[in-house]
């Protein structure tokens with residue numbers, strides 16, 4: 001029987017279409033084998049081509065004598081410009097703001113042929129530290145309202161460059177989607193006196209069936225009303241509203257958790273295209289008790305079509321419980337001991 005499930009946080013309804021349900025492995029990508037070289041002379045992100053990007057704003061390690069492992073550079077084709085001022089104009093029914101903002105590219109590794117899912121967790125920790133450093137610096141800029149960190153992997157996820165990289169866009173406004181989630185979470189806190197994310201995490205840890213992975217500081221799970229197959233969330237087990245509040249030991253643990261989840265998707269579903277994003281409280285909500293940051297990983301296994309665009313409702317053809325079980329059982333290196341609890 002098909003079932004409609006409601007997302008606890010957004011109140012959006014999802015159709016879990018068990019009638020046309022697929023076994024998780026049926027969604028594997030089956031990419032034709034492709035040999036990617038570790039260096040591509042025309043790639044602006046490969047070592048030796050540093051002058052093809054704007055000057056870096058951050059580098060790991062800082063010492064210029066050492067070869068870099070992570071570089072953060074302004075996006076050459078930035079969506080927004082840091083040199084403008086965020087001037088708001090309201091004219092009758094029309095409102096606009098000059099296109100102020102910051103658009104960074106985080107080059108994750110010097111090796112063109114790598115994929116994030118297979119990087120050592122120490123390298124992923126460096127990437128996460130670069131995210132935090134830029135997130136913190138931009139959150140302190142009074143002109144910035146929201147910092148969105150995201151990764152596009154593969155053509156179906158919207159990437160144009162093969163070299164492993166992620167992005168950050170800082171905007172002078174809070175998006176309506178984020179605003180609505182904050183308001184929903186605040187309403188829940190006012191009514192029940194607790195963070196709705198902490199409540200859900202506690203329930204999921206008790207029920208176990210949608211848990212993918214538990215580590216010292218994080219839990220990875222499939223949402224009860226997951227809008228798309230294998231949409232996986234990683235939550236800090238400690239209440240924290242902002243990604244900027246993460247401690248150094250938590251960064252190390254998040255790196256291991258993210259690597260294991262990405263590797264499970266990589267091996268289990270044959271390197272699917274995916275997006276991930278860090279959903280964090282905007283700068284003005286740092287420290288609030290009602291919001292809880294998390295990482296959302298969205299494999300692009302099915303296409304958004306007319307029904308989704310027309311109704312805002314998604315049809316998910318994989319049971320979240322089956323997706324969780326599949327990922328729990330996907331064997332990857334370094335996941336030993338981090339059981340499903």
Ligand SMILES: [Zn+2]
Nearest residue numbers: 043046112163
């Ligand atoms: Zn490259």
Ligand SMILES: [Zn+2]
Nearest residue numbers: 195198239292
């Ligand atoms: Zn919480």
